[in-house]
Amino acid sequence: TQLLEQSPQFLSIQEGENLTVYCNSSSVFSSLQWYRQEPGEGPVLLVTVVTGGEVKKLKRLTFQFGDARKDSSLHITAAQPGDTGLYLCAGELITGNQFYFGTGTSLTVIP
Template structure:
């Protein structure tokens, strides 16, 4: 059974601060996807990383896939209240296969 340990579970910070969310596993994934979920909605895909060591940037969000493709991180620079939400990482062992989800990080950014 593959497990994705996501940390921290909860994070409350002030506007303008930086933060990092971690996703770790003992399993190797062919790709790792980061989602953001708002209440009452489904997860919305932010980015997919597929190559070990890959770094992708999406405005103030930086995503990194570990060299061994077992871990990933999401770093947010100068967080804004609009960044508030649930962030989920999910790994795929083979393209087109099921996703294994982390437990999620609930982020609150206070103005």
């Protein structure tokens, strides 16, 4: 069961545009992570957020954890073709140890 819903599912934008990907749940998570996965490869960890309201920046990527720790967002500024990939949020429920992935957002950045 995927407890984390991501939106949009697909996103195709021009190089230089900004975008935001959302990760939502009705459950509370002790932490959330964001991964990027390229075709034929496994997911690669981008960032972990652990505190409600936390904001982390990684170059052109900004990650935010919701105050209630039920949701997160990923904002990319001035997208580049190298940002193309499947973006996945994932987290550990506050009530247990299981680790859940989101439904995924497939991003294509057109040169």
